Amino acid sequence: MAGVIGFGLPLLVYVSGDKSAYRHGEEQGSARFATLREMKRFEDKDSDKNMLFTKQVKMGLFNFRLAYNVQLNKNVIVIGLPGDGKTFTFVLPNLMQLNSNFVVTDPKGNLVHETGKMLEKHGYAVKIFDLIRLKNSDCFNPFHYMTSELDIDRISEAITEGTKKSEHMGEDFWVQAELMLQRALIGWLYFDSRDPETGAQLYMPNLGHVADLLRGIYREDPEVPSSVEQMFEELEELQPGNYAYKQWKLFQNFKGETRNSVVAILSSRYSIFDHDDVRKLISEDTMEMDSWNTKKMAVFIAIPETNNAFNFLSSILFAVGFEVLTHKADTILQGKVSGYSRQNLRHIQFILDEFAQIGRIPNFTQILSSIRSREMSIKIIIQAVNQLESLYKSDWKTIFNNCATHLFWGTNDKDTMEYYSTRSGKQTIRTRSTSKTHSYRNGSSGENKQIQGRPLLTPDEVARIGVDEGLVFISKQNVFKDKKASVYDHPRQHDIAHSPEDKEKWYDYKRLGTDIDGLLLHATDLTPEFEELFAA
The missing domain is CATH 3.40.50.300 (P-loop containing nucleotide triphosphate hydrolases)
Known part of the structure; x- marks a missing residue:
């Protein structure tokens, strides 16, 4: 009896001393x-x-x-x-x-x-x-939701991202130059449409007006400032140090073909607002x-x-x-x-x-x-x-x-x-393979079991x-x-x-966008210079 106990003791010590973690059935994934x-x-x-x-x-x-x-x-x-x-x-x-x-x-x-x-x-x-x-x-009309000059940048970025055809539209220089001009024009509309003293809304601009401003940038006479140049100068007199004018002056640093290219790129982007139906859709809010x-x-x-x-x-x-x-x-x-x-x-x-x-x-x-x-x-x-x-x-x-x-x-x-x-994860599976050999005198067979992992799906x-x-x-x-x-x-x-x-x-509806006539701003709401551009 003592011999049996003595023989079993090392085995008990071995088993109790095994501190390994076992996850049966989850060896290759759970x-x-x-x-x-x-x-x-x-x-x-x-x-x-x-x-x-x-x-x-x-x-x-x-x-x-x-x-x-x-x-x-x-x-x-x-x-x-x-x-x-x-x-x-x-x-x-x-x-x-x-x-x-x-x-x-x-x-x-x-x-x-x-x-x-x-x-x-x-x-x-x-x-x-x-x-x-x-x-x-x-x-x-995005202008309806502009409450501070910070919104000028947000709207400009949204338009640039929204009208981008691909991630490879040009070097960052051109994108930034275009944004500079866009911020200037949207900013001019933002400041011009508000009373400089009270901040009250004088008229509601829309993105179609940016296209109108772009048409007025070029000088007909090289020696005479364009109507848009004059409008920015007048805005600066009324509201000194405004953000739109600062962006405009930065854009003015571009000369020759660089300047013309920036105007052409932005004009192409805004040409879509020349469609009457699109103008009506953005004319009010x-x-x-x-x-x-x-x-x-x-x-x-x-x-x-x-x-x-x-x-x-x-x-x-x-x-x-x-x-x-x-x-x-x-x-x-x-x-x-x-x-x-x-x-x-x-x-x-x-x-x-x-x-x-x-x-x-x-x-x-x-x-x-x-x-x-x-x-x-x-x-x-x-x-x-x-x-x-x-x-x-x-x-x-x-x-x-x-x-x-x-x-x-x-x-x-x-x-x-x-x-x-x-994402479905890995599960643990058990595989079993059998083998048989045959000869003239005798044969043998064997079975092999393995644990493997495979995707759940x-x-x-x-x-x-x-x-x-x-x-x-x-x-x-x-x-x-x-x-x-x-x-x-x-x-x-x-x-x-x-x-x-x-x-x-079945829901049938009629909205303000139907049969709109004259939704574009009344001329009396506009500054004289912009009225001329709008009429053109």
Whole structure:
């Protein structure tokens, strides 16, 4: 007996002394598919206060109603091919939630018709900015939202970014020279349109007037200052040291062909404002951006899918909108707006279908990372990673990282497949191989078991996801596979129109942009010099 005990003692000591960490079944990776129970933790008990991701997965829109450990930002990336039902399975169901304000891009121009009556029935004011037909639209004038000379730079940058055709438009010297002239002209309109003593608005300029000023820069007689040169000198006499004049004097340092080239580049950029329909669209403002986060509002921006000639206006609109809304939210949260508190600040969901068609929005990565605290969230809908990469270069990674939820509907893009394959993680699998040998006299066989790692979803498995299925990637969670949501599953499915034949629910509208005559400023509102340019 003593011998048995003595023999066993070293073994016991050896076993108890092994301090290694064992993760059986996870040696090569611990990725797995998430369970429905894990997904349900993100859901608000009040169904209407959720964002709808798939048939079974929802996420509460308001963090203060959720447990701390599931409070994430509400930015979402949706990736899907044309025909994957992004509108039917994501955009429409979330509009039907009626749980926030909405700013929605509408590539086909149908969403407002399908949902407008439902929204108005529930107290929403509906705004439409139509870049498909350029008629029957609300109007957007960036000058309406300029409250200080600092806005001159912001508007100029937004226009330059929005009208940029590519990242290779020229050397930085030319871009900066063009911005200098643009700031001077926009600045002249800003200062000239205000009473120098009271700051009261004397008239409302618009971007078409910049094109008019550009036509008046060249001298007809080399010895006689042009009308625009005279206008800047007179502005300096009335408002000494103004920002517009300083920019103009810097531009005046350019001579000869350099100066002519800068004027030509900017003239080309602004020539688009010579179209009558475009002028009418920007001649006044009915968008009421400063009310988007305090009144119950839904804004639809119709952008064409095949012709992006005027889509830069949507880029400018978003650049100005984010600036206006951020400032408004900050002043409310800081208690600087009489009669308003945090409770009066309505959440805005920007649902940006065909995001790549909008054009580059200045400072978008910074906007995306900072709007959470201002009760805003952005839903970016694209077809593949390379669409973001072409617009924002390496910043696409920052954009992806600032979206806590990714919904994958499908793609044919290899890089996108690999990204979500990697994101799904690695799992541990066991393989078994058998071998047999045969000879004339005898044979033998053997079995070999191994532990290996493989992606939970390989790139080709990502590509082969079912037409009616989607993958839900939530920050810090395993991927969840589910059926897509559907309009027909929503309790308000009967509140929206499905075709123009559904006349009781189809939303027809008439806006100030229809049949506008004489919306351009009255001559009596203008300075004499600008009146001459305008008449020309």
